[in-house]
Amino acid sequence: MREIALLVNGEPVSVEVDPREHLADVLRDRLGLTGTHKACEQGACGACTVHLDGTPVLSCLLFAVQADNRSVTTVEGVGTTEDLAPIQRALSERHGLQCGFCTPGMIMQALDVVGRANGGLTPERVRHEMSGNLCRCTGYVSIVDAVLDAAAESSSVAAVPDNEPTQAEVSG
């Protein structure tokens, strides 16, 4: 067993782990963060996707010891029930979840896709970038629509920050 220090959803956590424990197991069984789901445990389904230092990784293929002194973000760190993140709101509005099992992994990957979109996201690109996340209810059309909605919202937010005048107001 060895002691590791993690920053989980912004909170410093220290936990004793066996080297063979996956990050997914530690998040779920030690820290009670059961939003991260385990299904295939072979890196094929994407349900266990979390962010390691901001990058989506499969937590069933990462040993928790490897995350020592690093930052981990899980679905519990995204939005709140009262204040959903844009991708969560879009999934809800587009009916992008059915049984919901794949949704946490979808959200974590989609956040990265939207974050890198730079205004250039197409349905084909979304499908390519989300190809590592399986939905066995097969609700892909709604999920792709939701990612596109979230990207459109974040790019319009980026173009017109809340407290700044728009270009039209400045020049007009």
Add this chain to the structure above:
Amino acid sequence: MRPARFDYLAPTSVADVVSVLGADDSAKVLAGGQSLVPLMNLRLAAPTQLVDINQVAELDFLRVADGDLHLGALIRHRRLEFDPEVARVAPILAEAAGLIGHPQVRNRGTVGGSLAHSDPSAELGCALLALDAEVTVQGGTGRRSLPIAELFDGFFTTTLEDDELICQVRVPGTVPGRGWVIQEYAPRAGDFAVASVAACIDLAPGGGCVRVRAAAGGVGPTPIDLGSALGELVGETELSEGLLRHVASRAAEVIRPAADLRASAEDRRDLLQVLLVRALPAAWTRAAGSLSNGGAR
């Protein structure tokens, strides 16, 4: 589902990694873990000691020197996919990287890990063979470099000694007049390729073909060099349908496909020919385009 117990070490230098590997021949190197950890989860692999190289900073570099691309073993596939220097110097690698697994897998998977795993259907090995890359490894007796063709020994097997670690890969940079392509057939996006082809064609300023390099994945125990089968293209000024089909059928004789659940050996021979008939004209067209715009991509 948990792997069997193992001891975990995370050295910070190549020398330390090599000395651990030299002392325990059942120790395994952990790089991106996208192939090894699934095998451990299924207990198909049960190393007693795992040597995590992710903190070996000297393996994490990507630079261009003397026109060649030098990749540290720890460079992730995702970096290859999007790095502007890779796109400029070895564009086929950027495209090959985009075909590897899924984005999350590419975020972790490494160049050295893919080569050491030596999966004959891996896109990276196929592309690097077509590029005549050179691999540098370090072991207890020192460093040595070998052509990538000499790295692959067989199905999931390399020629490396037990204490040798892949440290870097040198990829010859592209030149004006070179066209490249990588194509594969996989039943679903991100799946292992049932068959894949990587090809580079060099055209002289007059338009004649001066060099062809190609490799195929998924159709033998290692990536297969198709150079000998495609040699008849050299000296040609155009790629006729008849010649294309002729060299494709010759290539189908060079490969050593096996049957598995996804395809019979015969299917793989057919797939290889289909891929070549698509890939070679695409590479030729790119080569001609490269000549006409002065060598830029």
